[in-house]
Amino acid sequence: MTKFGELISVQKPVLIDFYTDWTPAENALETLRNVAAALGDKANVIKIDIKKNEALADSLHVKGNPTFMIYKNGEMKWRQTGVQDANTLIGLVLQYL
Template identity: 55%
Template sequence: MSKFGELIDADVPVLLDFFAEWSDASKAMHPILKDVALAFGNQAKIIKIDIDKNKVLSEALRVKGLPTLIIYKNGEMKWRHSGDQEANDLITILKQYI
């Protein structure tokens, strides 16, 4: 968990994508998140977290639906959503935290 604290304690928004390889909804988010990452460059971080490889973290954050998207900035959760999102919507949301 200490690595998680370091990960989210950034002065740029950090978008976490909790996903699973077996989830079609998660797979559908991959190209959308690539577009979002390209739109922000180094102004934001996008990090994918496989729930099957990170069970303790997923349970601690009560990740139930996939994909679950969470934005942190300076170690504080700013936004959370379960289910898919459009690239333009994510870009609009992330811009609020830059």
């Protein structure tokens, strides 16, 4: 995996979904696809598997599934644990353009 610092150190917003397969969120993948499609190249949308990236999840104190974060220029701007709908996520990311 690309180094996390490289992923978040960009000028456009980065929406990250920390997830695991063992707690399926209804339509989670479809929601992220809709967010990515709506935002186009204005933002990056990334899914990170908690089980495959335990050290990163631990360092960021990710305890719930899913946990969403928005970064811009390497700085965390927003964080929320729990299912979010596409329109909410799109609106949040647009605040950081």
